[in-house]
Every structure is written in structure tokens, then in C-alpha cells.
Amino acid sequence: MDDKKERIIIIAEQLFMQYGFLKTTMEDIAKKVHMGKSSVYYYFKSKDDIFAEVIRRDTQIFQQKLNDAIYAANTPEDKIRAYVITRMTHLQDLSKFYSTLTDEYLDHYLFVEEVRKDFYEYESTVIKNLLEDGIKQNFFDVDDVVTISRMISIAIKGLEFPLFVEAKDYDPIKESNDMLNVIFNGITNN
Amino acid sequence: MDDKKERIIIIAEQLFMQYGFLKTTMEDIAKKVHMGKSSVYYYFKSKDDIFAEVIRRDTQIFQQKLNDAIYAANTPEDKIRAYVITRMTHLQDLSKFYSTLTDEYLDHYLFVEEVRKDFYEYESTVIKNLLEDGIKQNFFDVDDVVTISRMISIAIKGLEFPLFVEAKDYDPIKESNDMLNVIFNGITNN
DNA sequence: TTTCGACCAATACCGTTTTTCGGTCGAAAG
DNA sequence: CTTTCGACCGAAAAACGGTATTGGTCGAAA
Numbered sequence: 001m002d003d004k005k006e007r008i009i010i011i012a013e014q015l016f017m018q019y020g021f022l023k024t025t026m027e028d029i030a031k032k033v034h035m036g037k038s039s040v041y042y043y044f045k046s047k048d049d050i051f052a053e054v055i056r057r058d059t060q061i062f063q064q065k066l067n068d069a070i071y072a073a074n075t076p077e078d079k080i081r082a083y084v085i086t087r088m089t090h091l092q093d094l095s096k097f098y099s100t101l102t103d104e105y106l107d108h109y110l111f112v113e114e115v116r117k118d119f120y121e122y123e124s125t126v127i128k129n130l131l132e133d134g135i136k137q138n139f140f141d142v143d144d145v146v147t148i149s150r151m152i153s154i155a156i157k158g159l160e161f162p163l164f165v166e167a168k169d170y171d172p173i174k175e176s177n178d179m180l181n182v183i184f185n186g187i188t189n190n
Numbered sequence: 191m192d193d194k195k196e197r198i199i200i201i202a203e204q205l206f207m208q209y210g211f212l213k214t215t216m217e218d219i220a221k222k223v224h225m226g227k228s229s230v231y232y233y234f235k236s237k238d239d240i241f242a243e244v245i246r247r248d249t250q251i252f253q254q255k256l257n258d259a260i261y262a263a264n265t266p267e268d269k270i271r272a273y274v275i276t277r278m279t280h281l282q283d284l285s286k287f288y289s290t291l292t293d294e295y296l297d298h299y300l301f302v303e304e305v306r307k308d309f310y311e312y313e314s315t316v317i318k319n320l321l322e323d324g325i326k327q328n329f330f331d332v333d334d335v336v337t338i339s340r341m342i343s344i345a346i347k348g349l350e351f352p353l354f355v356e357a358k359d360y361d362p363i364k365e366s367n368d369m370l371n372v373i374f375n376g377i378t379n380n
Numbered sequence: 381t382t383t384c385g386a387c388c389a390a391t392a393c394c395g396t397t398t399t400t401c402g403g404t405c406g407a408a409a410g
Numbered sequence: 411c412t413t414t415c416g417a418c419c420g421a422a423a424a425a426c427g428g429t430a431t432t433g434g435t436c437g438a439a440a
Contacts, residue, residue, distance in 0.1 A: 036384040147368045158348025186376030226415040
């Protein structure tokens, strides 16, 4: 019963990736899972519900990946670096896969934006914690943790932007590293 | 003859702001200038031409403002700060006025993007020059000027983003200043 | 508990007709 | 020679009406 839900989600994700959300019909999903359409509705209450579950899963895998990367690094600086690099790499892969979906994202952006919001909340918490660790261990010198973590988030968003609009010869890893160097060291000579 | 062009541009700008580019017809413009449509075509060869002129003017005023701000500041650091703050302030004002236009900007984004490209080129040149001045005067310590100026551009873009999507309690000036503090000093304790 | 066929209402789709709109042209006014 | 405009054009958008899809429900049966 739970593996049925599982299968539906996996199939649905495949179809969403291939055809996008709008072009994928409930019939398509049902047929590919070898079920009647109504049966699918026994497991999920709506198409959006399936989509939400797909996104929820991806997000969870993403966050797991990020947590692992943070855990593997040692110093607070390296942890932040690991976080940003992992994040950008993952998003880079995603931007290829989800290219079909990003074309549509304007339509149900309310939906995606909601999931996004949650992610940003997670993100700012992670960064804030890492900053606080760094301050406690005397690595960083920061007045207002909240402000600086928001600032880092903004910088990350800036890095993210080109991925989804104009990918021409844009190396997010290099850009991220440059950005991180400035964030840690600044540009002032002292 | 030249003041007629002038009037057309001013009226057109008003209408573009109020109704957006697409919803504003040449008839609308002509009527409000008290002319026949054909007469407007005597002064401008196309609707895009008028739009381009409107944008060209705004951009010029914008750049003048930025140059003044840079000129007024003394040290390279203050010049960069002045540049960013002026930029954000102007864009903040613009985002209110052009709210109609931003909704459409997806449609003729080729057009706007072209003007934008020019502006970004100007911007990166300005920043690169200010950085080089700062290095020459031994204020900054930077390896790769090109990379860092691009990085600063990205950071600025990150600041700009919230203006056009979710303006809720977002204070661009404060955010800009925080960002600038990090850019100049970094967060590492040393 | 699970599956499904039959059914519904909303909306997407489609071919056609009508309207709108950016743009041209030639005549005429000054 | 400059400026204005009415009449006109073609392409593209809107309006429209009828058909097909599609998300979602329900009750029966396995």
C-alpha cells in the first residue's frame, strides 16, 4: 500500500520531468503505473498533491546532501564553503533536468514558491548557526548575525540567478568560490 | 519640431507607465498629443523607437545621477558605496513607477535586456575602474580585478532582486550597506 | 481495503470570423 | 519644403461557438 504510493511518485516524477506538470495527465500517470485513474485518487487526493510529494522528496534529498556536506567539513569557514558549493552544484544539475518545468514555473509559482520559502527558511537557519559557531570559535568577527546571514543568502541568490536565465559560459563553482573569498576576507587591504 | 518629439516622448512615457507598453496604442499616444497617428510616425519610425527613446533618456538620467554620486565621494571605498546606494535608491523609486511595466517585461524582454546589457557593461566598467583606483591608492587588496568586479555585480543583482518580486518590508539601503561592509571587510576575524 | 467504470463540470482546444493595431502612402495644407 | 492627416493594408489578436480533454467524484464490486 505504501509501495504503491512510492511507485506513483516515482512514475509521476519521471513524467513531470519529461513532459512538464501541465502536459502530464492523471491518465498518463495511471496508465504507466498500470492502474485505473480512480485508483490513483485512492492514494492521492489531487494532482497537486502528487506534485507536492515529488517536490517534498527532492527537497528532502537535497537537504540531506547539504547536511552531509556540512558534516564532512571541519572549520566553520569550510562548512559554509561546502554548503554553498554543494548547493550550487545541485542546482546546476537540477536546472538541466527541470528545464521543462522552469518554463512552466510561472503558472503554479504560488506552489513552488511555497516550498521555496520553506527551503530559504532552512537555509537561513543553517547559515545563522554556522556563523554563530564561527563566532564562538573566534573565527569570524560579525556584529549582527541575522543581518549577515541574510546578506549571504542574498549573495547566494545572486549566484543562483544566472543558472535559470542565461547559462552561457557561466561557471557557478568558480563564481561561488570568488564570492566566498570576498565574504571571508573582504577586499580592503589591512 | 524638436519640442514636438519632446512632447511625444513625455506623453508616451506617462502612458507606458500607466498602462504598460502593450496596452498603450499609437492611437492613444497620438490622441493625447493632439495629433493624427500618421503625424506621430513623422517623428518616430516605430512604436519600439519611441519606447527605446524613453528608456534611453531614463538611463541617461540614471547614469548622470550615478556619476554625480561617484564624483561627490572622496575615497574609492566611499565612491563604491555611493554608487551602490544611489543605484538601489533609484531602482527603488523606479520599481514603484514601473510596476506595470515589470509585469510585461517577459514579453519584450529582448528589448529591455538589450538596454540592460549596455547598462551592465557601463556598471562593470565603473566598478572595475573604482577598484583599480582603490588598488593603486593601496586601499584594496585584490588579486583579480575582473573577477571581483563581476562578483560585486552579482551581489548587487542579488540586492536588486527582491525589489521586483516581493517588496514586503525590504529595506534596500540597509541591506546594501550591510553587503558593502562585508565586501570591504569580510567576516573573518584577523 | 483496494480497484475501477461511469459520469460530471470546468476548461483547453480548434477552426472561423471579426476587430484591433502598427505601420504605409499619397494628397493636401501651410 | 515641412508637417498633418485620412484612408488603407496585412498581420496578429480577440471573440466565438462547438467539441474534446482532463481533473476529480461516486457507488458498486472484488
